[in-house]
Amino acid sequence: MQRRTFITGSLIMVGGLSLPFSTLAQVANINDAINKAGRQRMLTQRLAKAYLQIGQEVETETSKKILDQSMSSFDRQLVELHAFSPTADIRSNLTRMEQTWQEYKQTLVGKTPNKSDAKLVLKLSESLLQMADDVTMQLEKHAGGSTGKLVNLAGRQRMLSQRLAKLYQATNWNIAPTNAVAVIEASRKEFASAMQTLQAASGNNTRLKDELLLAQSQWVFFDSALYQTGDGKQQRLSASNVATTSERILEVMDKITVMYQQLTV
DSSP: OOOOEEEETTEEEETTEEEEGGGOOOOOSHHHHHHHHHHHHHHHHHHHHHHHHHHTTSSHHHHHHHHHHHHHHHHHHHHHHHHHOOSHHHHHHHHHHHHHHHHHHHHHHSSSOOHHHHHHHHHHHHHHHHHHHHHHHHHHHHHOHHHHHHHHHHHHHHHHHHHHHHHHHHHHTTOOOTTHHHHHHHHHHHHHHHHHHHHHTTTTOHHHHHHHHHHHHHHHHHHHHHTOOOSTHHHHHHHHHHHHHHHHHHHHHHHHHHHHHTOOO
């Protein structure tokens, strides 16, 4: 059954999702779609990170704001991507995403964060991540050319920063999956390798080079925070450092992704 997008009154609706039409920003072009789909990919991990931090009382008020803002962003961008969908296959995958998203959302806000529900949060965050990644890759393929690849690559760095933070906080709460150490190490290597690729692709763009240098310096702080350990007060401080540094590098990488989106390659 094809998912239909329609406007009724002041709302735009896609299946079970609806938003005020005035708040909906249309997807400008295919590279913007790749950016937004990639941002959905990141949000699957950022939401889980915030949930785990609230459960452990790490940067609690900030984490609550991150959770609320990320949920609103995911809802809005899912509707925007549905409205833009250039192929039936992409629309189908977005519909599957919506179904998993509803379950994920209910788990995130159903009750006070706890270890039992946190395990389901981790599971759903991985399932939704794969779906969002599939859509992003489909959009990149549909776009063709090198610009879409760079937007996807830069956008993926955002996700990796949040996935690393999520897995750190899960380990800190003693609920991490058995493969967490291996995934963390693989994600660290992927991030470092992608930074080299992005720097090589920056050409003579001075602003882009400067932002990439800033991202690299933020990565050093974040990577160092991931290896901090301790007990009691030190453990809480370490978790707080991961929470704050992951947000800083996310901010820089989001800006860089938009800059690659605007390049003409």
